[in-house]
Amino acid sequence: MRYYLAILFTYICNTLAIGQGIAVSPSRIFFTGAAGQTTSQAITFSNTSANEFYFVANIKDWDRDSLGLKRYYPTANKPTSNASWLSLSDNTVRLAPGETKSINLTMTVPRSEPSQLTNSMLFFTQVKEQKKDLAQGLNVNVLLEVGIQIYHTPTGLRPGDLEFLAFEDRGIIKNTNGIAVRRMDVKVKNTGQINKDAYVRFELTNTQTGEEIPIKAIAIAMLPEAEQWVQVDLPEKLSPAPYLAVAILDAGSQYDLKIAEKEIKY
Secondary structure: OOOEEEEEEEEOOOOEEEOOOEEEEOOEEEEOOOOOOEEEEEEEEEEOOOOOEEEEEEEEEEEEOOOOOEEEEOOOOOOOEOHHHEEEOOOEEEEOOOOEEEEEEEEEOOOOOOOOOEEEEEEEEEOOOEEEEOOOOOEEEEEEEEEEEEEEOOOOOOOOOEEEEEEEEEEEEEOOOOOEEEEEEEEEEEOOOOOEEEEEEEEEEEOOOOOEEEOOOEEEEEOOOOEEEEEEEEOOOOOOOEEEEEEEEEOOOOOOOEEEEEEEEO
16 A cells, blocks of 8 residues: 655745755845836746756745744735735746746835835745655655745835843753753844844853853844744753853844843753
């Protein structure tokens, strides 16, 4: 007996590179057209696989929740939506093996240009299933979906800054893998009217011995005037001692580093 499993993959990164041999670029598009202006940008698809791919385009509105996770909505449901301003030179993309193809995304900014950043998400969804035979005869129908973030940034928006609002010790909890960890949360606010990318870097130091415990940095992306909790998991088992936890907010060379500290005990 054979079993069939349908899997949907969504990839959103700098260049959308997919293991099945598909790459889409760019992953984010920033338009700056003035009121009434029409501007375009090319989206490039590359198929390095031996399979044919067929994609259909659709657009959704989106924002982020308090943890920075994306939430999607039907178009025209968000006051910050620019979905109705967009058009494509082709709403479908068919790629033969080894083929590279580009289509144009056009934005026509309304004459009553809004005084805020607007966004939408352009999805390309594979509608022809790819079948792969696995070792035990399991067939997997793999559906691919890629999402491109679309922004319009009017001139004159206040850049603002990123700031720490809170630094909390949540104690020992179990993460999504069921592993016990010591969780720390920092709350970050984007005080500006533009989108911002940053890294939150963490340092943990045993104040008795000076030992530094390496902690992985976390990349964040924040919409205008948003507040977001950033969670970092520290090792559960460390030598009993007082520790100094330091969070560093790095939004790039155009912004000053922000630092928050908290003393904790193991």
